Structures are given as C-alpha cells and as structure tokens.
Amino acid sequence: MYTQGLDGKIGPVREAETAEEKEREARFQARIDAEERIEPNDWMPEGYRRTLIRQISQHAHSEIVGMLPEGNWVTRAPTLRRKAILLAKIQDEAGHGLYLYSACETLGVERAELVEQLLAGKAKYSSIFNYPTLTWADVGMIGWLVDGAAIMNQVPLQRCSYGPYARAMVRICKEESFHQRQGYEIVMTLAQGTPEQRRMAQESLDRWWWPALMMFGPPDSDSVHTAQSMKWKIKRVTNDELRQKFVDVTVPQAERLGLRIPDPQLRWNPERGHYDFGPVPWDEFWRVIAGEGPCNRERLEQRRRAHEEGRWVREAALAHAEKRRLRDRAA
Numbered sequence: 001m002y003t004q005g006l007d008g009k010i011g012p013v014r015e016a017e018t019a020e021e022k023e024r025e026a027r028f029q030a031r032i033d034a035e036e037r038i039e040p041n042d043w044m045p046e047g048y049r050r051t052l053i054r055q056i057s058q059h060a061h062s063e064i065v066g067m068l069p070e071g072n073w074v075t076r077a078p079t080l081r082r083k084a085i086l087l088a089k090i091q092d093e094a095g096h097g098l099y100l101y102s103a104c105e106t107l108g109v110e111r112a113e114l115v116e117q118l119l120a121g122k123a124k125y126s127s128i129f130n131y132p133t134l135t136w137a138d139v140g141m142i143g144w145l146v147d148g149a150a151i152m153n154q155v156p157l158q159r160c161s162y163g164p165y166a167r168a169m170v171r172i173c174k175e176e177s178f179h180q181r182q183g184y185e186i187v188m189t190l191a192q193g194t195p196e197q198r199r200m201a202q203e204s205l206d207r208w209w210w211p212a213l214m215m216f217g218p219p220d221s222d223s224v225h226t227a228q229s230m231k232w233k234i235k236r237v238t239n240d241e242l243r244q245k246f247v248d249v250t251v252p253q254a255e256r257l258g259l260r261i262p263d264p265q266l267r268w269n270p271e272r273g274h275y276d277f278g279p280v281p282w283d284e285f286w287r288v289i290a291g292e293g294p295c296n297r298e299r300l301e302q303r304r305r306a307h308e309e310g311r312w313v314r315e316a317a318l319a320h321a322e323k324r325r326l327r328d329r330a331a
C-alpha cells in the first residue's frame with residue numbers, strides 16, 4: 001500500500017516489524033473492529049495517520065478549489081435572490097474547508113504546510129473542479145450532481161473511525177443537503193422554462209454527467225487505497241458501490257425533470273435491482289487528475305493569486321495576536 005507523506009511524496013507504508021509493533025497494531029485493529037472511535041491523542045499506525053492526512057487534506061482542498069467554478073457566476077447570477085443564495089453556498093464551502101483543515105491538523109500537520117502542497121501542485125483535489133462553468137445551468141448542475149455526489153460519499157464518512165473527521169462530516173452533510181436542493185431547484189426552474197432554458201439544462205447535464213460519476217474515484221479494481229481504508233473503517237463503502245447508489249437515485253430525478261442522461265446504455269436491471277450504465281471514460285479521469293483537465297492550470301493560478309493577495313491579512317492577524325499577547329503579559 002502507498003500513502004502520501006507530510007512532504008507530499010508518495011511512499012510505501014512501513015510494515016510493523018517487531019513483535020511489539022505487531023501487537024500494538026493488532027490492538028488498534030481490534031478497537032476499529034469494535035467500532036471504537038480513534039481520537040487525536042490515541043496511538044495509531046503511521047499508515048493510518050498518513051492515509052487520513054492524505055484524504056482529509058484532499059477533501060479540504062476540494063472544498064476550497066470548489067468555490068472557484070461557482071464563484072465565476074456570482075456577478076452574473078440572474079436575480080438578486082439567486083446571487084445571495086449562491087454567495088451563501090460558496091461561503092459554506094469555505095467553512096467546510098476550514099473544518100477539514102482543522103480536523104487534519106489534529107493529526108500533527110500544519111495547515112500552512114497542506115496549503116503549500118496544494119499551491120505547489122503536489123496535493124490532489126477533486127477532479128470535478130477542473131471543468132468550466134460555461135452557463136448558469138452549470139451552477140444548478142453543480143448543486144444537483146456535484147453536491148449530490150459529495151453527500152453520497154460523505155454520509156458514510158460520518159461513521160469514519162477517526163473522530164474529528166467523522167464529526168466534521170455531520171455538519172458538512174447538513175449544509176451539503178441544502179446545497180443539493182438549491183441546485184436541483186435551479187435545474188427544475190430551467191427544465192420547466194422556455195425551450196431555450198430546457199436546452200441549456202440538457203446541454204449542461206450532457207457535460208457534467210460523466211465527470212460527476214468520476215468523483216467517486218477509480219473502479220474498485222484500480223483503487224489503490226480502498227481495501228486498507230475499508231479495513232481501517234476510514235472508508236465505509238467502496239467507490240463502485242457509491243457510484244451505483246448515486247446513479248440509482250439520480251436517474252429518477254432526471255426523469256422527473258424531463259432531462260435525458262447522456263448514456264445510451266443506461267437501463268434498469270430488475271435482476272440486480274440497480275441501473276446498468278455505460279463505461280465511464282476513465283482515460284479522461286486519469287488525465288484530469290494528472291493535471292491535464294480543462295481548467296487545472298487556471299484553478300491553481302487563481303488559488304496562488306488569492307493566497308498571495310491574502311498574505312497581508314494573515315500577517316496583520318498574526319501581528320495583532322502578538323500585540324495582544326504582549327499586552328496581556330504586561331498587564
């Protein structure tokens with residue numbers, strides 16, 4: 001198994017070597033098997049800690065980079081009400097990023113270090129945020145499909161074995177479910193609108209459907225981390241199982257909207273009790289996560305610029321904290 005180290009480099013997890021180490025790992029696994037929560041001060045295998053840092057930091061980065069595609073529409077939202085809702089949603093995503101960075105810091109890594117990894121292009125964030133938002137319908141599609149997929153993945157994470165991550169997920173899921181509904185409502189308005197609005201919704205669904213299915217990660221057969229993460233109960237459900245669940249709940253919603261899912265092989269399979277669906281374009285997925293998606297460069301440049309422009313705020317906050325500390329000490 002391979003995990004990302006604190007330096008952002010991927011390396012093999014060191015196996016327990018001595019009898020004492022093996023015994024400690026066995027006790028740890030027994031706690032996991034008994035559904036006990038692992039807390040920051042508890043002993044944990046290095047691989048468990050590194051896997052969590054990798055996953056939680058990627059998740060935090062996704063929330064932060066995820067603000068950019070929607071942010072593109074704040075100035076062009078069609079009404080004041082839509083603008084206010086969109087602003088609130090984007091602020092929620094920033095909040096999610098902050099809870100997640102905080103959860104990650106409980107594992108002994110500094111947030112500044114994690115942000116550095118993102119800006120240096122060493123850390124991943126969700127593939128979905130490397131696609132452009134070309135029309136207002138895309139904002140609806142992000143809420144309906146992207147937040148919908150995010151919730152599907154995050155609900156089981158509320159039962160993750162690591163306490164701080166699981167607890168962060170509870171609040172995040174509540175907010176994501178509101179996000180999903182606001183997206184669905186935007187798409188519904190368009191789907192019930194003029195022929196041009198309906199076309200806009202359909203064209204957007206055509207572009208977002210496959211990237212949304214890719215959010216769940218590669219097929220289980222190609223997923224390097226799933227087996228160990230399931231054993232540690234970091235992940236509770238596999239990538240393919242979640243993808244299937246997402247398809248099963250989303251297809252009837254599309255039917256209700258009168259929109260067509262762009263997959264000629266999609267059909268209900270009564271024997272399996274699930275929808276069968278066509279092959280996901282995995283080549284595209286691997287290209288996007290290797291940095292070659294339509295907007296990868298733009299997203300990182302925008303984050304780097306924002307980080308640079310926010311430098312004076314961070315420095316001012318630190319200077320203020322230092323002044324207060326000195327004042328308190330003198331008093």
Ligand code: FAQ
Binds near residue numbers: 054229
């Ligand atoms: N994008 O072995 P696995 C949101 C990487 S939040 C990019 O299956 P794992 C809110 C994976 O990291 C969306 N990379 O990995 C919002 C690994 O590479 P590594 C984010 C991906 O970790 C909504 C390699 O492929 N949610 O949307 C992706 O067991 C609207 C092999 O994969 C989370 O992060 C991908 N889609 O399973 C915000 C949830 N998939 O690290 C704004 C937490 C896989 O070895 C607007 N994360 N990779 O270099 C997870 O549940 C898991 O990490 C998975 C991947 C399921 C994403």
